[in-house]
Amino acid sequence: MPLNVEDKKAIVADVGAQLAAAQTVVLAEYRGIPVGQLTTLRASARAQGVYLKVLKNSLARRAAQGTAIEPLADSMVGPLIYGISADPVAPAKVLHQFSKTQEALIIKAGIYNGKVLDLNGIKELATIPSRDELLSRLMGIMLAPVSSMARVLGAVAAKKAEGAPVAEVAAKEEAPVAAAAPVAEVEAPAAAVAESPAEVPAVEKNDEPPAA
Numbered sequence: 001m002p003l004n005v006e007d008k009k010a011i012v013a014d015v016g017a018q019l020a021a022a023q024t025v026v027l028a029e030y031r032g033i034p035v036g037q038l039t040t041l042r043a044s045a046r047a048q049g050v051y052l053k054v055l056k057n058s059l060a061r062r063a064a065q066g067t068a069i070e071p072l073a074d075s076m077v078g079p080l081i082y083g084i085s086a087d088p089v090a091p092a093k094v095l096h097q098f099s100k101t102q103e104a105l106i107i108k109a110g111i112y113n114g115k116v117l118d119l120n121g122i123k124e125l126a127t128i129p130s131r132d133e134l135l136s137r138l139m140g141i142m143l144a145p146v147s148s149m150a151r152v153l154g155a156v157a158a159k160k161a162e163g164a165p166v167a168e169v170a171a172k173e174e175a176p177v178a179a180a181a182p183v184a185e186v187e188a189p190a191a192a193v194a195e196s197p198a199e200v201p202a203v204e205k206n207d208e209p210p211a212a
Helices: 005-021 035-047 057-064 070-075 090-101 119-126 131-161 166-179 181-194 199-206
Strands: 024-029 051-054 080-085 106-112 115-117
Touching (some): 005 080, 024 070, 024 090, 035 080, 057 070, 070 106, 080 090, 090 106, 090 119, 106 119, 115 119
Antiparallel strands (some): 024 080, 024 106, 051 080, 106 115
16 A cells, blocks of 8 residues: 555654664665564564664655764665664664574665664674673672672571571671680790790700719
8 A cells, every 4th residue: 555645754754763863773685584584573673672664765765864874875775674773783683683594684784873884894783792781791790799698698597497596596607706716815825935035944954864
């Protein structure tokens, strides 16, 4: 069904809003891909926050006017699907990953932060960890000490559940500190003996044989 003027205006406004907020756009030719596969691709893109849409190139060019995506206008040729996102790597990841299993999807060009990318550039962009992946790694690092403390507290709770009195548990925790005191007491007499010059000659005198 052909689009009327109002439909075209609505599409241009919608795509223009997406492009204005985008850091990355990737164009891919989808000729020959079954509808079911395209549905799978759209679901994957949606899960990663990527606006994925099959567009008439004339409307896409019109929407790109005045935006950072305008340099891609010369690449808008053929049956294209557009991956658009404020996430700098998500569109490249989604389309590059899909192209590995569906050879009919051919990545044509892209743009990142105003710089036009060829296929190799898009592949390199696709290998960079996404914002969500980086945040996940950071949270894992930050939560590691908390997890360790949780395991210790869990072990204490388990001992208490077995019937160990609270006072006994506290005593066990303080035992290493109390045990440290006698060490100084044991070492002190030894130091006193070493520092007492009067006692050393007496021992040597007692060990001498009686005079003839």
